[in-house]
Amino acid sequence: MKQANVIVIGAGVAGLAAAATLRATGRTVLVLESSNRVGGRAWTVPIAGRPFDLGATWLHDAERNPLAQIARDHGAALVDADAVRARRLLVDGRPATPADHAAYASAADRFEKLALAAAVAGDPALADAVAPMADDPWLATVETWEAAQIAAADARDFSVRDWRDNALDGANLWLVEGIGGFCGRVLAPMAGEIRYNTAVTGVNWGGGVTVSTSTGEFAAASCIVTVSTGVLGAGAIRFDPMLPAAITDAIAGLPMGLLTKVAVEGNWPDRLGIAPGTSLRQRVTARFAPAMSFHCWPNGHDYIAGFVGGPTAWALARAGEDATRDFVRARFAEMLGPDAAGNITRITVSGWGSDQLHRGAYCYARPGRAGARAALGAPLGGGRLIFAGEATRTDGLAGTVGGAWLAGVEAAGLAA
Numbered sequence: 001m002k003q004a005n006v007i008v009i010g011a012g013v014a015g016l017a018a019a020a021t022l023r024a025t026g027r028t029v030l031v032l033e034s035s036n037r038v039g040g041r042a043w044t045v046p047i048a049g050r051p052f053d054l055g056a057t058w059l060h061d062a063e064r065n066p067l068a069q070i071a072r073d074h075g076a077a078l079v080d081a082d083a084v085r086a087r088r089l090l091v092d093g094r095p096a097t098p099a100d101h102a103a104y105a106s107a108a109d110r111f112e113k114l115a116l117a118a119a120v121a122g123d124p125a126l127a128d129a130v131a132p133m134a135d136d137p138w139l140a141t142v143e144t145w146e147a148a149q150i151a152a153a154d155a156r157d158f159s160v161r162d163w164r165d166n167a168l169d170g171a172n173l174w175l176v177e178g179i180g181g182f183c184g185r186v187l188a189p190m191a192g193e194i195r196y197n198t199a200v201t202g203v204n205w206g207g208g209v210t211v212s213t214s215t216g217e218f219a220a221a222s223c224i225v226t227v228s229t230g231v232l233g234a235g236a237i238r239f240d241p242m243l244p245a246a247i248t249d250a251i252a253g254l255p256m257g258l259l260t261k262v263a264v265e266g267n268w269p270d271r272l273g274i275a276p277g278t279s280l281r282q283r284v285t286a287r288f289a290p291a292m293s294f295h296c297w298p299n300g301h302d303y304i305a306g307f308v309g310g311p312t313a314w315a316l317a318r319a320g321e322d323a324t325r326d327f328v329r330a331r332f333a334e335m336l337g338p339d340a341a342g343n344i345t346r347i348t349v350s351g352w353g354s355d356q357l358h359r360g361a362y363c364y365a366r367p368g369r370a371g372a373r374a375a376l377g378a379p380l381g382g383g384r385l386i387f388a389g390e391a392t393r394t395d396g397l398a399g400t401v402g403g404a405w406l407a408g409v410e411a412a413g414l415a416a
């Protein structure tokens with residue numbers, strides 16, 4: 001049986017961080033990955049001859065995001081996305097007026113005040129926290145942005161404290177090669193031995209650790225598990241002894257949100273007269289109504305990225321890729337006109353909702369469960385079994401690649 005000091009399950013950002021950190025302290029590490037690639041929810045594919053991130057796109061909070069420094073150290077090209085971003089708000093297909101912008105800004109301000117006050121008093125759902133402004137015609141737009149688009153969450157099932165604690169701040173950087181590309185080029189070599197196409201089915205952590213996989217058994221003194229809460233909740237990995245209630249409750253308190261990202265290509269010789277980096281949002285007229293945002297020609301590339309999140313994304317994932325494409329075409333026509341939509345030539349749809357190795361985009365805490373992230377990250381068996389990943393981050397970077405990296409580093413310290 002192959003042995004290592006530590007076995008890391010999953011070669012996403014958290015798994016690569018844990019392995020790289022342990023290797024740097026002289027421990028032997030083995031990373032077991034079910035798929036045939038590294039990066040997990042960071043995955044770059046070519047679209048129109050350029051990198052397109054199906055998952056993680058920006059290095060958020062760049063000032064305290066460790067991946068920004070690692071990228072610089074490895075000569076990666078970084079672009080300050082905020083410096084080139086222009087925002088366009090559309091109301092029933094027309095550009096928003098100054099009065100629309102003022103009403104939107106005032107609603108956003110009221111939303112934030114209500115939500116922050118509710119988070120001090122308790123931990124209700126974000127939607128309940130902002131219910132006092134239900135008569136504001138811009139509430140649905142702000143709420144869609146804050147819950148479905150940013151947090152991939154359903155505002156009716158989303159802890160207001162988790163919303164508050166993970167609100168992102170600071171600069172947003174693009175990695176020109178794509179975050180998935182960067183994982184393969186820079187982070188994977190730091191992590192050492194990675195066994196691909198090796199699906200973990202069981203972890204026995206009674207004495208030492210024995211891990212059962214599709215390709216055999218592996219032994220170690222401790223094990224770091226970085227799969228998503230969706231994978232854990234589905235019971236894809238059997239634990240023996242069974243996980244304590246504190247952990248199973250935490251997993252149940254952290255359901256997966258869904259953000260479906262699409263790449264839209266078309267026959268538009270003048271690029272629709274839109275400057276690269278422009279993001280398009282639409283006014284949402286009813287709470288929880290379907291909506292999308294688009295990001296045009298990111299980094300000058302020849303495609304438009306689209307985002308649909310929350311319950312709408314889950315409904316579309318169940319309906320299938322063609323239904324998603326129809327939805328994207330309809331929103332595109334609403335925002336950019338039927339002629340522009342008619343010239344779409346291809347829509348590539350990310351499939352995080354149906355992907356059994358991730359089962360969603362990133363997790364959010366349910367109302368009253370803001371403490372679930374810390375509970376999931378608490379080591380078991382004196383450090384023999386540790387859960388780590390975007391879900392376990394409690395410093396405001398949950399749901400991000402920067403948070404996943406830090407969670408992996410911290411788990412490595414606990415295991416060592």
Ligand SMILES: Cc1cc2nc3c(=O)[nH]c(=O)nc-3n(C[C@H](O)[C@H](O)[C@H](O)COP(=O)(O)OP(=O)(O)OC[C@H]3O[C@@H](n4cnc5c(N)ncnc54)[C@H](O)[C@@H]3O)c2cc1C
Pocket residue numbers: 009010011012013014015032033034035038039040041042054055056057058059060198199200201226227228231236237259260261350352357358360361362388389390391398399400401402404
């Ligand atoms: C559409 C989308 C947009 C996003 N945008 C951003 C963004 O702009 N910025 C940002 O910072 N973050 C973003 N994120 C979130 C970010 O991608 C994640 O927070 C982060 O990648 C999670 O890393 P992880 O290592 O915790 O988990 P994962 O990436 O899920 O890694 C877990 C690994 O475990 C593997 N695995 C699963 N089951 C098994 C098994 N049984 N045996 C062995 N291996 C297994 C998986 O294949 C995977 O490689 C986005 C995500 C999505 C989906």
